[in-house]
Amino acid sequence: MPHSLQVSTRSKRSRRSISKNGTLQLTDTYFKTNFGNHRLFSMAKKPLLEFTDKGIYCPAGKFYIDPWKPVDDAVITHAHADHAYFGNKHYLAHHFSKEVLLYRLGDIQLQTVAYGEKIMKNGVQVSLHPAGHVIGSAQVRMEYQGEVWVVSGDYKVEDDGISTPFEPVRCHHFISECTFGMPVYQWKPQAGIFNDIDSWWFSNQQHGLATVLVGYSLGKAQRILQNLDLNIGKVYTHGVIENTNEALRRNGLLLNPTERITADTLKEEVRKGIILAPPSSVGTPWMRKFQPYSFGYCSGWMAIRGAKRRRAADRGFVLSDHADWDGLISAIDATGCESVYLTHGYTATFARYLNEIGFDAHEVHTLYGDDEGAAPSDAAEEERSVQPTPEGKVSKRSEVKVSPSGEDSEGADAGEEPL
Ligand SMILES: [Zn+2]
């Protein structure tokens, strides 16, 4: 009986130990006032969102969210390749995603909106809200007949200094990622990570080594750029990263100065600076030409796979654009949601834990990777725009494995045993 289910959900929730600062109180009040009698009605009607083989679908609004097969109407959470596919007739995204989407997908029919701006799609009210994942990333809020659903896309809760910070959105049903949904993933504040990066860079400079830092081209690269101590030296970029920077600058974003590495770039000059490179450049002649160099890698996976990655990289920096374990739980809790659907990451483990602490959590199957799918997109970009280098041409072969689900640098490790 629905009513008894509601009571049992509440009593389970009240046993939760993770609630902070009265959130539980708010949640209970929210449940009473917002569900009440029409919860009986909402249980009987069709859910606002369905999980289909093309992507997350809203039948009432007749649109998809981040579809991986071509559809007529697509709402895009962010411009990473596993969320923004080519081939849809119409796209809706945040203003800050505009130039990157046009750059990555070519001539698409794209409508952009501000955070919080409400638009109607066949009677469903749709708005985008900051996800804090990368520049322009959004959660999608949908409201229909008094019920609110939110699709998180990828998100992180730490303010990275460049993406609009994550804002929790109250909802009845929350569709969440859980890329790092294991307790072992606990991020340190980024200020400490950037101190480590700056010290490593400075030390390399003192020892006559070039500094090559790898992070994916949309999000991580700009986060690094904006947080480095530029008193140490100049920032040089691989063409794939610089193309993304240029798209963002066209979009009005004020990024710190960078210099694209070209055939004319002097090796001795580069040695004093820091080189930002995409995952697809690892192991290529393009990277080898900077020898002698020290090579660092920025990824959340460094938290547990650092030792392995360091066989290839000299330094692993635990810097992720996804929420860590505590971040996921606090974000989900702050929505006050009744049910949670987990799209990608450690969905089974995380769903079990959420159910234990009183949420109604479900795993759903999607094709989202751990992140942007930088491997396929960056490799493709390299093939389209091969940059000349002091040693000749950049190799067209990427040594980064491309997974069918479009995983990126962070995701490239995901096929391995998680622990
Ligand atoms: Zn993703």
Ligand SMILES: [Zn+2]
């Ligand atoms: Zn992403």
